[in-house]
Amino acid sequence: MAKKQKIRRPRAETPKGFRDYFGADVTERKAMLDRIAEVYHRYGFDALETSAVETVEALGSFLPDVDRPNAGVFAWQEAGEEDGDWLALRYDMTAPLARVYAQHRNDLPTPYRRYAMGPVWRNEKPGPGRFRQFYQCDADTVGTASVAADAEICAMLADTLEAVGIARGDYVVRVNNRKVLNGVLEVAGLAGEDKEAERGIVLRAIDKLDRLGVEGVRALLGEGRKDESGDFTEGAGLGEAQADTVMAFMDARRDNGAETCQRLNDIVTGSELGQEGVAELEQISDLLQAQGYGPDRIVIDPSVVRGLGYYTGPVYEAELTFEIKDEKGRPRQFGSVAGGGRYDDLVTRFTGQAVPATGVSIGVDRLLAALRMKGQTTQAARGPVVVTVMDRDRMADYQAIVGELRAAGIRAEVYLGNPKKFGNQLKYADDRGSPAAIIMGEDEAARGVLQVKDLVLGAKLAEEASLEEWKENPSQTEVKRGDLVPFLKSLLQ
Incomplete structure (x- = not known):
């Protein structure tokens, strides 16, 4: 008699890099997003829900490797068609916005102000606190080059943090400008296509200031740096004068926006693009001051460099400044929960025309974690x-x-x-x-x-x-x- 084949049952486990959200998690997130939406509505932004699926072509430059459509995103080809479209789960909320604006621009107001909330998916290696599906909450203004739009996003971001329960003094919105950094690199002799590799090393070095300190960054601007394990990281090979210019830029923040902008203006003297960027920062600072947003909430800070390879003008980052304990019990600041800036080239891929845009993205899970630490959520959700x-x-x-x-x-x-x-x-x-x-x-x-x-x-x-x-x-x-x-x-x- 044939042996009865054993039934193979599926494993009851969440796929690697994903997680399940239960009642209290969903309730807390919804309550937080509702408060954020109230602020966005007050600023005149309209809600937009796009499909979770986009064509890989529409995602475009968001892919880490455009020659392999499934690298970095969850992608598949339309079944039953040899030359069928490649489709993918959205990688973020900005690429779908660019497609929507290009597709419906004749029916949308100019400028178009929208906010979007929902999950995004990235086909990347998961790790501690790093998931393949997570929530984003974006707000963008498309169709105006006025830096008043950037100032408005910064003000709205500050109001949003306070609306969800982050007290004034526990956060700061920091503002910089890609044009200023480009001006610094130009003055330091790093302009031109032949200096692209050096510029990349410089940008990465500046971004590591919090972790490596001034000496560590200075080493990366020069010959390189050896870490505690003995591993050596090759530097940008800058001369003393070049490195001095970059370090002066990183140390340019002063007590108020006007003094910071004056110092930046001195550093980028000789660069038209750099001085244009400083003028934009001055205008943003003046607009915010006129509305009552002082340096206790929003500051001009040249150390903000995250994402500067993508943005084309002002950039901003919301950082929570209260202290928490890391996994080893050491005190540290909570860190960034939102970031954004001006990206004037995105829609051009669809229309061939330059369309200015600026926006911000809030890391929903990080902000929710911060609210839990501050006791600002309904963690003990009332049952029936x-x-x-x-x-x-x-x-x-x-x-x-x-x-x-x-x-x-x-x-x-x-x-x-x-x-x-x-x-x-x-x-x-x-x-x-x-x-x-x-x-x-x-x-x-x-x-x-x-x-x-x-x-x-x-x-x-x-x-x-x-x-x-x-x-x-x-x-x-x-x-x-x-x-x-x-x-x-x-x-x-």
Whole structure:
């Protein structure tokens, strides 16, 4: 007799680099995104939802390797067609915006102001805190070259952080300009295609200032740097005068925007592009000051270089400045939760025409983690009121009670498990985070009353109450059937 083949069952595990979000996670994220959307609406931005799938051609330069469409993104070719389109899950929110604007520009207002929230996917190697699916929250203005749009994004970003619960003093929005850095590189003799490799090393070195310090960056601008493990990183090979120019740029921040811009102007003297960038920073600083956004909220800071290879003008980054402990218990600042800037070349790929644009992207998961650390989320999300089942024959009565509560706007459910052991029902209510349980047995039904058990107070009494207090059982109250709704509303408040 043939041996019965063993059934191979699928493994019940999340794919590598992905995660599941349960009730409290989803509720907290939605509450935060709702508050962000309120600020964006107040600034005149409209919501936009695009398809999660774009053509690889539309994603374009967002791919890390355009010769391999599936590198960096989750991509596939249309089935049944030899020359079918390559499709991919969106890599971020900006590429879809460029496609939407190019496709519908004749029907959209100019400038077009939109915000978008949702998941994006990246086919990259996952690691600690690094996932292949994560949420982004973007706001962009397309169709104006005015730096007033950049200033507005910075102001909106500051307002957004405060709206979700980050107190003033716990964050700073830092602003720089790609044109200024290009001017610095020009003055340092690093302009031209033949200096592209050196420019790349310089940009990466500047971006490592927080980690390596001034000496480490200076070494990378010169011959190179050997780290603690003995590994050597080749430097840009700059001369002393060239390195001095770059280091002066990194140290240009002063007490206020006007003084910082004056120092930057001195450094980029001789570069028309650099002086144009400084003038834009001065204008942004003046516009923000006029609206009451001082250096306690938004600062001109030349050390912001992240993403400068992509942006074409002003860049900005929101950094949370309060202290947390790292995995080794050492104090450090929380760090960046949002970044953006001006990108004037993106739509050109579709239309052949230059379309100026500027925008910001908030890292939803990082900001949510920060709010949890500050105690600004609804982490202990309130569960439903649970109507317990004392008598299966009275199920219609229990359903009538829960229907009445729901109609009054109270979240409620009937216990639908095995009601044989009443203790299991109360344990279920505790597991659900329920604020109260409703009890109606034969005696209560006959007298037209209900027992309402305050589970929050009950848990507190279990930890703190004396034997006499516990015997009085103040956590359980008898309520007339007709008074249930107002009693619960008062209890839940």
